Amino acid sequence: MRHRLYYFLPDINSARRAFDNMLLSRIEQKHISFISSATPLPHDLPEANFLVKTDVLHGAVAGMIIGAILGAAFGALLINYYEVGPATVLVTTLMGILFGGWASSMAAAAMPNSQLKKFMPELERGKILMIAHIPSRRVEEIEKMLAERHPEIRFSGEEPHIPVFP
Structure with a gap:
């Protein structure tokens, strides 16, 4: 460290x-x-x-956490209302992590650290x-x-x- x-x-x-x-x-x-x-x-x-100059890393981490939560919730809703397998939760969670990290890091790139x-x-x-x-x-x-x-x-x-x- x-x-x-x-x-x-x-x-x-x-x-x-x-x-x-x-x-x-x-x-x-x-x-x-x-x-x-x-x-x-x-x-x-x-x-x-x-x-170092921007909040990209902090934004990406926050976006990944929020994306994971929303992706898991969306996956759970899909399982409840449609006939899809439990792997759907895993897939939507991973998609949420990727999209949340990407979107948040793009927004945070414009902000100073x-x-x-x-x-x-x-x-x-x-x-x-x-x-x-x-x-x-x-x-x-x-x-x-x-x-x-x-x-x-x-x-x-x-x-x-x-x-x-x-």
């Missing part, structure tokens, strides 16, 4: 130095990203991807947000390294138990 750490940086130069120190600490580039709303990020700093809302005031003031996915066993080491080498960085939060794959 990984922890997602959030840090605010005052400017591009500070972001570059922090990024370099993370790489030197053997945190892979794919696990570090930046968000800036006031100034565009240079090409050498990895910008946060679509999954609800986890990032608390950071918007600082981003609008020109700060740069660094998001790092750190292995659980190395969180203290990385926090200490950043605090020692970058007094200008402000720790802004942590989310534990992020799956390894994103």
Whole structure:
């Protein structure tokens, strides 16, 4: 499991130095990203991807749950009113999961990530947000390294138990 750490940086130069120190600490580039709303990020700093910036994953999960419930209910209604087998419930539930996940993720793709809302005031003031996915066993080491080498960085939060794959 990984922890997602959030840090605010005052400017591009500070972001570059922090990024370099993370790489030197053997945190892979794919696990570090930046968000800036006031100034565009240079090409050498990895910008946060679509999954981090939007609520697609949260929307897909919610849609799948609701789709499963509605699909199972629809399947049960079909069994009660028509002469169909019990496998109908399984089929309609799977169809509900697929359709609910797809439809909800499409709607959520247009919405900013609800986890990032608390950071918007600082981003609008020109700060740069660094998001790092750190292995659980190395969180203290990385926090200490950043605090020692970058007094200008402000720790802004942590989310534990992020799956390894994103």
